[in-house]
Amino acid sequence: MNLSSYLKRIDFGEEPSPDSVTLHRLLRAHVCSVPFENIDVQLGRPLTTAVEDAYQKIVVDHRGGWCYEQNGLFGWALAEIGFEVTRVAAAVMRADRGGASTANHLALLVRLPDNLDRWLADVGFGGSLLEPIRLEEADHVHAPFRLGLRALDDGHWQFWENPGDGEISYDFFPAAASESALSRKCRLLQTDPESSFVLNLVAQIRAADRHTSLRGRVLSVRDIRGERVTRLDSPEQLLATLRDTFRLDVPEIGDCWPRIRDRHGQLFGE
Numbered sequence: 001m002n003l004s005s006y007l008k009r010i011d012f013g014e015e016p017s018p019d020s021v022t023l024h025r026l027l028r029a030h031v032c033s034v035p036f037e038n039i040d041v042q043l044g045r046p047l048t049t050a051v052e053d054a055y056q057k058i059v060v061d062h063r064g065g066w067c068y069e070q071n072g073l074f075g076w077a078l079a080e081i082g083f084e085v086t087r088v089a090a091a092v093m094r095a096d097r098g099g100a101s102t103a104n105h106l107a108l109l110v111r112l113p114d115n116l117d118r119w120l121a122d123v124g125f126g127g128s129l130l131e132p133i134r135l136e137e138a139d140h141v142h143a144p145f146r147l148g149l150r151a152l153d154d155g156h157w158q159f160w161e162n163p164g165d166g167e168i169s170y171d172f173f174p175a176a177a178s179e180s181a182l183s184r185k186c187r188l189l190q191t192d193p194e195s196s197f198v199l200n201l202v203a204q205i206r207a208a209d210r211h212t213s214l215r216g217r218v219l220s221v222r223d224i225r226g227e228r229v230t231r232l233d234s235p236e237q238l239l240a241t242l243r244d245t246f247r248l249d250v251p252e253i254g255d256c257w258p259r260i261r262d263r264h265g266q267l268f269g270e
Contacts, residue, residue, distance in 0.1 A: 001051070001052065003077060003080045006073070009033065009034070010029040010033040010034065017081065018081050018083045018113050022081065027074075027121055027129065027130070030070075030123045032206050032207055034064050034070060035205040036064055036070065037202065038197045038203075040190075041066075042253060047065075047066070047190055048068075048186065049068045050072075058070070059073070063248065064246070067106045067107070070124035071122060071124040075087055075108045078110055087108060087176060088106075088108065088109055088173070088176070089103040089106065089172065089173075089177035089182055090105035090159075091105070092169075093170070094170070095171075103182050103185040105124070106124060107159070107170070108121045109121075109135065109174055118134070118135040118174070119134055120133050122159070125161075125170070128142060128161040128206075129142060135149065135157065136149065144209075144224050145163050146163075156172060157173075164226075201214070201253070202214065202215055203246045209223055210222060210223035211223075212245060214232075214241060216263055216264045217231050219231070219241060234257075236254075238253070239253070
């Protein structure tokens with residue numbers, strides 16, 4: 001694995017150093033260059049938590065990935081530069097899902113050398129964070145999202161985001177994750193027939209002023225003016241959208257169109 005190749009992949013042309021400016025610019029460059037996507041899950045291709053696999057997929061094959069891949073790769077790159085990186089196991093919507101949500105998300109806590117401050121640096125939650133946020137209770141605006149951190153009574157922290165139509169969150173304990181727990185949940189989320197990643201095609205990408213999301217047939221573009229939604233009507237339109245909007249050229253996903261169309265019907269009655 002080669003750091004310079006990763007930096008080229010995310011269009012980062014500066015000389016990186018383990019400081020706050022670099023951390024902020026790296027995160028922004030990554031989320032605006034690498035889409036969140038679960039195409040391989042839809043195609044039944046096994047995914048792992050190994051950083052080497054994420055590097056091959058994202059850097060060499062110029063694909064995107066989900067949290068285990070994206071934050072795995074980002075954490076490796078930060079460590080190569082000289083940051084102190086802690087991989088933490090997060091639980092998405094823990095209040096609703098309880099223990100079943102444990103380790104269903106990989107996030108990162110980052111510390112600068114000779115500095116006690118810790119930062120949540122997450123490039124794998126679909127692209128709401130545009131910059132790292134300090135590990136402290138605070139609200140932020142990363143347009144078009146409001147987001148922030150809360151300290152919970154049980155020692156966990158809660159990251160929350162709200163694009164304007166409701167809040168989604170994950171809870172995490174600020175300590176190194178069990179790698180075996182992350183690996184088990186990574187396997188489960190791509191094989192369980194009830195997993196949302198198995199049921200639904202997802203692709204998301206960030207820009208400085210907007211967030212674009214594809215869920216099945218529904219394409220959503222959200223910025224400070226609101227949300228614009230369109231529906232895809234053919235496998236050809238699906239492939240063109242993935243290629244032109246998300247920079248993902250995976251023609252095999254066109255074969256999944258009947259399943260994507262049927263799932264849309266189940267959800268929306270259309």
